[in-house]
Amino acid sequence: MDKGKMAEWLAQGSVAIPKLLLHHYKRLGLTEVEFMLLLHLHSFIEEGIWFPTPAELAEKMTLTPSQCMETLRKLLQKGFVSIEEQVDEQAVRIEKYSLKPLWEKLVYYLFVQSANEERMERQEEEQ
Template identity: 25%
Template sequence: MESLARALINEGQTTVANALLAHYREIGLTNDELLVYLQFKRFMDQGQQFPDATVIAQSMGTSANTVFQHLHEMLAKKLLTIESITGTDQKIHDRYNFDGLYDKLAVALTKAATATAAAPKVNARQKVFRAIQTEFGRDLSPIEMESISKWFDEDHYDPDVIELALREAVLRQVYNLTYMDRILLNWQKRNLKTAAQVEAERQRSIENRLNSAPKQKRQTTEQARPRIPLFKLGEGPRGNQSSSD
């Protein structure tokens, strides 16, 4: 065990980014090319900037020509470049540079992150399309679908707010996008951008109507109540005695 431990320590370790193992096919690497890269990285991590392809071929149990073929394919895909540098001995030396591989990996990761972020938006849009079609009881026309897409892409309405506008239209039995658009525009002018803000404003409106209802009822009752004259029956108002007096 001690000899094995010493061998492991002496051989060192090669660290590989998990992102590369997860996305190597997205950047154009085949299984064989990935293995070739790992073998080259093993030597390069030990300080050999231009490893011997023959030695790597022996480790892989293949021919040097096969290794060179894989390198040529990676060069064509711009995953690898071969550079000439001046060494400490002031001589020109070649070295392998796999920066292109990681540049493409960075692009792949950015696309993956963008797709992940966009997924909820796409799902929300599809949900709105389905909800409107269900409530309208028919398929949407291409023009209607374009109008709804503009609510997302140009007006940037919250999907929940669009669904609230749909609910308002359905409650009033107005099954068209024009009416929904007026509702959304009205809320936008009143700076109601979220479903919570719309619901809060609706609640305030209901409370205001309830609070004003008793006052209006009281005023109506007072108007309907007959006036009681401030003088005795058979007499005219004070200061307006009959001419017989």
């Protein structure tokens, strides 16, 4: 076992998942399989692959490419992912997946939940 290999493994690093998302994804309407697909998407994007194909996703997952496509379609439709168009340095139009809608949904959920808690506390005080 050579040390270079181990250094390579360490160098690969980690993906950090906010505990807020881990604790609340179910309330946002995500299943575990959808969560995992988002995680792979996030990991691809971080590595500079902005628009992974269903086949690329399926290679990492226990889903078939067509199941990945179907799950992606659902995530786009439910508003967890969006596709952004950009023009790159060579003036070529490229498409990118963006997880911004996911974070917006999470923040919105947290705000509503926090407002509800405040309202309930006020009601308890008034009684």
